[in-house]
Amino acid sequence: MDKEYILKKWLAGELTDEELATFKKSEDFELNAKIIEGAKKFKASQFSTVRSYDEFKNGLKNKKSPLIRLNSYKTALRIAALFVISLGIYFAFLASNVTTVQTVASQKTTFELPDASSVVLNANSTAKYNKKKWADKREISLDGEAFFKVAKGATFDVITTNGTISVLGTQFNVKNRADYFQVTCFEGIVSVKSHREYFQLTQGKTIRIIDGTVVTDTIGYKKPRWIDNKSSFKSVPLYEVLNEFERQYNVTITTQNIDTKRLFTGGFVHDNIDQALTTITVPFDLTFKKENLTNITLYSSE
Amino acid sequence: MPKKIKHTVCDEKVFSSIYKQYAKDLHDYLYYKFGSQMDINDKVQDAFMKLWDNCKDIVPEKARAFLFTVGKNMMLNRFKHQKVILKFQEIRPKDYTNETPEFLLEEEQFYQKYQKALNSLNEEQRVAFLLNKVEGKRHKEIAEILNITSRVVEYRIYSAFKIIKEQVKGFK
Numbered sequence: 001m002d003k004e005y006i007l008k009k010w011l012a013g014e015l016t017d018e019e020l021a022t023f024k025k026s027e028d029f030e031l032n033a034k035i036i037e038g039a040k041k042f043k044a045s046q047f048s049t050v051r052s053y054d055e056f057k058n059g060l061k062n063k064k065s066p067l068i069r070l071n072s073y074k075t076a077l078r079i080a081a082l083f084v085i086s087l088g089i090y091f092a093f094l095a096s097n098v099t100t101v102q103t104v105a106s107q108k109t110t111f112e113l114p115d116a117s118s119v120v121l122n123a124n125s126t127a128k129y130n131k132k133k134w135a136d137k138r139e140i141s142l143d144g145e146a147f148f149k150v151a152k153g154a155t156f157d158v159i160t161t162n163g164t165i166s167v168l169g170t171q172f173n174v175k176n177r178a179d180y181f182q183v184t185c186f187e188g189i190v191s192v193k194s195h196r197e198y199f200q201l202t203q204g205k206t207i208r209i210i211d212g213t214v215v216t217d218t219i220g221y222k223k224p225r226w227i228d229n230k231s232s233f234k235s236v237p238l239y240e241v242l243n244e245f246e247r248q249y250n251v252t253i254t255t256q257n258i259d260t261k262r263l264f265t266g267g268f269v270h271d272n273i274d275q276a277l278t279t280i281t282v283p284f285d286l287t288f289k290k291e292n293l294t295n296i297t298l299y300s301s302e
Numbered sequence: 303m304p305k306k307i308k309h310t311v312c313d314e315k316v317f318s319s320i321y322k323q324y325a326k327d328l329h330d331y332l333y334y335k336f337g338s339q340m341d342i343n344d345k346v347q348d349a350f351m352k353l354w355d356n357c358k359d360i361v362p363e364k365a366r367a368f369l370f371t372v373g374k375n376m377m378l379n380r381f382k383h384q385k386v387i388l389k390f391q392e393i394r395p396k397d398y399t400n401e402t403p404e405f406l407l408e409e410e411q412f413y414q415k416y417q418k419a420l421n422s423l424n425e426e427q428r429v430a431f432l433l434n435k436v437e438g439k440r441h442k443e444i445a446e447i448l449n450i451t452s453r454v455v456e457y458r459i460y461s462a463f464k465i466i467k468e469q470v471k472g473f474k
Contacts, residue, residue, distance in 0.1 A: 008460050012441065028471075035466055038416055039435040041390040047338050050329035050346055053321045059347055060354065161371070239453065260457065 005257050007032075097133075102126045103144075105250035106270075108226075113140070117156065120147040122175075122226050123247040145175040147224050150188075162209065163194030172201075173224045180240050182208040186223055210237065225267065232267040241268075241280060242298075249273055250294070257300045258286060311365055312357035320365045321350060328373050331447060334432040335374070335425050337386035349373040370447060386421050386428075412470060419469035423462050430455050431462035 009015050010023055010032070023029060051059070101111050103121050110120045111127075114134040121127055125144020133139075138156040149171050150156045158165040160176035170188020175181065183192050184206035192199045192207060197214070199207050208215045217234065225232040231244050239260035242253045248270045266283050268276035277288045277296065285301045309316050325346060332342045349372045353365060360368055390413045393406055420428055430448070433439045434455075441452040441459075448455070 007463075008456070011459055011463055012456055031467065031471060034412075035416075035463065035470065036435055038413065039432065041413060042388050042417075042420065042432065043391075043436050044330045044333040045326075046391055047389050048329070048333055048342055050325045051343055053318050053325070056321060056325070056347060056350060060351060239457065243451065255453075260453075 002257055097130050098128050099131050100126065100128045105247050113138070115151050115153060117148065117150045119149075120227055122146065142174055142176055144177065145173070145226070147171070147173045147227055163192055166191045166193070171223070177240070177243065180208075180210050180236075182206060184219060184224065208236075210240070226270070229270040230267055231270065234265050235263040236265075237261050238264045238284070245276065245280065249276070251296055252294060253296050253298060255298045258284070258298060309362065310358060311353065311360050311362055316362055317354065317357065320353070320362065320369075324366055324369055325350065327447065328369050330437055331370065331429060331433065332373050334388070334429045334436075337421075338389045339387055345373055366447075367449070386425070388417060388420050388428075390417055415470045416466065419466040422469070423465055427458045427462035427465070430458035431466075434459050 006015070006019065006023060009019070015023060026032075101109065101119070101121060103109050103123055103125050105123050107123055108121060110118060112118050113129065114131055115138065117138070119127060119140070122145035125142070125146060127140055127142050127144075127146060129140040138150075138154065139159060140157070141159040143160065146158075148156075148158065148167075150167055152168065156167050158174050160174065160181070162176050162181035165172070165174055165183055167188060167190045170190060171186040172188070172190045173182075173184040173186065175183075181194065183190060183201060185201040185203055187203055190201045192201065194209055199216075201207060204218050204220070206217050206219050208217070215235075221232075231241075231248065233241055237260065238258070241264045242255070242260065245251070245268060246253055248268075251273075262284065264280070264283065266279055268279045270276070280286075281288050281298060287299050287301055289297045289299070291297060311317055311320065328349060329342055329346045332340070332345055336342070349369050352372050353360065353369060356368075393409045393413065420432075423431070426448070430444055433444050433447070434441070439447075441455045444455045445452045
């Protein structure tokens with residue numbers, strides 16, 4: 001069996017007793033074990049312990065917080081742009097006056113904002129905005145993926161955990177998933193502020209940040225493929241392709257012996273699972289097995 | 303008919319139980335993410351204070367997500383340029399049965415390389431690896447804390463391990 005596969009299973013604590021006995025006899029087992037054991041020397045609580053609840057309570061009474069209190073929304077707005085992102089997140093958590101639109105796996109939805117801008121939300125996504133404040137400030141938080149058609153007007157901000165996207169009337173797509181952040185401009189100009197850098201996208205340009213790496217590219221189509229129920233990828237890690245597959249079909253995919261960091265170029269349809277499975281497995285010479293209605297396993301052919 | 307009592311985070315019983323449940327986890331998460339040079343305790347304090355300030359708008363089930371997002375964001379902009387350093391426990395002669403100076407020196411060197419390796423990991427790898435191997439957290443729990451899937455957690459732990467191994471090998 002593949003050495004890397006066994007290593008992965010050992011790290012996950014999933015080896016059988018027999019496999020473990022064999023693994024312990026391997027040449028570099030001593031080093032492997034030393035690395036795991038050695039990690040404990042870095043344990044946080046040896047150097048810094050969190051305050052007890054009582055200490056916290058005392059701190060609450062005494063603290064003259066230098067931080068801006070967000071009780072006043074207006075005060076926060078005067079602060080530099082850095083805080084816009086944090087503000088958006090807090091704002092997203094405030095239950096009052098916030099309209100939430102949410103989709104689950106294999107669901108898409110379209111909704112309109114108070115100024116007639118429209119948003120198409122992809123599967124497993126959440127958008128939140130304040131209806132009452134919309135006339136003063138167009139600000140919407142997004143977790144997941146959405147395509148925006150923005151009516152001309154004052155700035156329009158989309159706030160995600162990976163960055164803030166600002167536009168004036170235009171059409172653009174934002175994809176914000178764990179480890180994967182991509183903004184595509186279909187019309188107009190979009191500015192993207194991701195906590196490290198600042199980018200501007202014109203029509204047809206896309207920017208992608210995966211695990212810290214920034215890739216810019218040009219796209220030929222006029223709107224996102226997923227709106228037409230197809231997913232399309234260009235040099236995207238396979239694990240993200242599988243994540244999107246799970247979102248669209250509401251299934252769970254397990255892989256065996258596959259390097260899911262490999263870059264995938266291709267796509268799949270959203271309405272025919274067998275065809276979709278074929279198009280994602282063939283390029284890397286993989287095979288699939290449907291365990292039941294909701295679980296699929298992918299295997300390497302080697 | 304018994305009156306239905308709604309527990310919000312403003313209820314001190316609820317708030318204190320949330321504190322006791324998540325304060326250490328949040329502290330450790332920030333520590334592994336940003337290193338031992340930062341004053342993590344202050345940030346944990348601030349995150350809980352914000353939770354308290356907004357207590358009437360947050361339901362208990364969302365408290366964890368709020369705390370971790372707030373904690374992470376507080377540090378993101380201000381400290382992004384600073385180097386991440388994680389301290390390791392001193393190598394003490396009485397911890398070992400074999401006490402030759404050469405051995406102790408080798409151990410010290412091993413951990414220095416280990417420290418360097420941890421600092422070179424991207425923070426997502428480092429956090430997943432340490433939460434799992436040092437704090438004993440399951441993949442599922444780490445996935446919830448980081449808002450990612452278990453598969454991604456598993457992958458990050460594996461990547462971290464490989465990078466560490468590459469940098470420390472040469473020591474037995």
